[in-house]
Structure formats: structure tokens, C-alpha cells
Amino acid sequence: METQEPPQVQPARRRVVEILLGGGLLASIVSFLYPVLRYLVPPPVPDLGGDEVVACKTGELKSNGSKIFRFGNRPALLLLTAEGEYRALSATCTHLSCTVQYRNDLHQIWCACHNGMYDLNGRNIAGPPPRPLEVFQVHVRGDEVVVSRKRGA
Numbered sequence: 001m002e003t004q005e006p007p008q009v010q011p012a013r014r015r016v017v018e019i020l021l022g023g024g025l026l027a028s029i030v031s032f033l034y035p036v037l038r039y040l041v042p043p044p045v046p047d048l049g050g051d052e053v054v055a056c057k058t059g060e061l062k063s064n065g066s067k068i069f070r071f072g073n074r075p076a077l078l079l080l081t082a083e084g085e086y087r088a089l090s091a092t093c094t095h096l097s098c099t100v101q102y103r104n105d106l107h108q109i110w111c112a113c114h115n116g117m118y119d120l121n122g123r124n125i126a127g128p129p130p131r132p133l134e135v136f137q138v139h140v141r142g143d144e145v146v147v148s149r150k151r152g153a
């Protein structure tokens with residue numbers, strides 16, 4: 001009596017299938033892990049601006065007006081009070097980091113996310129913000145309004 005042997009699969013073809021399946025599995029694992037790793041270890045964000053930036057030209061802002069400008073890698077708020085005084089503050093809310101804005105009808109700084117309020121000195125006066133806004137120095141140099149960090153801040 002003869003025994004029948006199972007048909008032989010060609011070893012080369014089997015090897016190619018194994019490589020393709022293994023490569024697909026590896027690619028799937030990497031595609032799941034890469035976003036998680038990028039979230040856990042974010043890339044370094046360069047501080048582009050340093051400690052001084054030209055926020056605008058004189059005459060650009062109307063009385064009781066404001067603008068958001070980039071200060072380093074964060075937004076900042078420059079405003080010209082009704083009395084003609086420039087003020088510059090961080091525009092990042094101290095609650096959950098939304099960008100604040102100047103409410104010229106209230107003469108206050110407002111965060112729309114959770115109705116947080118700051119006065120023109122950056123003090124948190126209403127709503128959930130736990131700390132004041134960082135206040136910057138403002139100098140008028142020629143026709144430029146220059147904003148800089150306070151020394152020791």
C-alpha cells in the first residue's frame with residue numbers, strides 16, 4: 001500500500017507570502033503607534049520672536065482699538081486705550097489657553113470660550129481664569145510700536 005504525501009507548496013512562493021503578510025502587519029502597527037508617540041513626544045516648537053517685536057505702526061490702531069499679533073510662538077494683544085495709552089498683554093487665556101480679545105464696548109479683555117474677563121492690567125476679574133494675563137512693555141520707537149517682555153518676568 002502506497003502512502004500519499006501532501007502536495008508540496010513551493011518554498012519560494014510561501015516565503016514571498018510570509019514577507020508580504022509580515023510587512024503589512026508591521027506597517028499597521030507602525031501606523032497606530034506613530035501618532036501616539038508624536039502626541040506623547042511633541043516636536044520642539046522654536047521660539048521665533050525672542051523678547052522684542054514690532055507689533056504695529058503708530059497710527060495703525062484707532063483709539064479704543066486693538067489687534068492680535070504674534071509674540072514669539074504665542075498670540076499677544078496690543079490695545080490703544082481711549083486715553084491714548086498702548087497696552088500689550090499675552091492673548092492666551094490662563095484658563096484653557098483660548099485666545100482672548102479686547103471688548104471695546106466693555107473696555108475689558110474677554111475670553112469667549114468660557115466668558116472669562118480681565119481688566120486692562122491683565123487681572124482676572126470674572127469667570128474661570130485662575131491667573132492674570134502676562135503684561136508686556138510697550139515702547140514707541142519712531143513710527144513703530146515695539147513690545148518687549150518685562151525684565152525678570
Ligand code: FES
Nearest residue numbers: 093095096111116
Ligand atoms: S479658556 Fe478662557 S475662560 Fe476658559
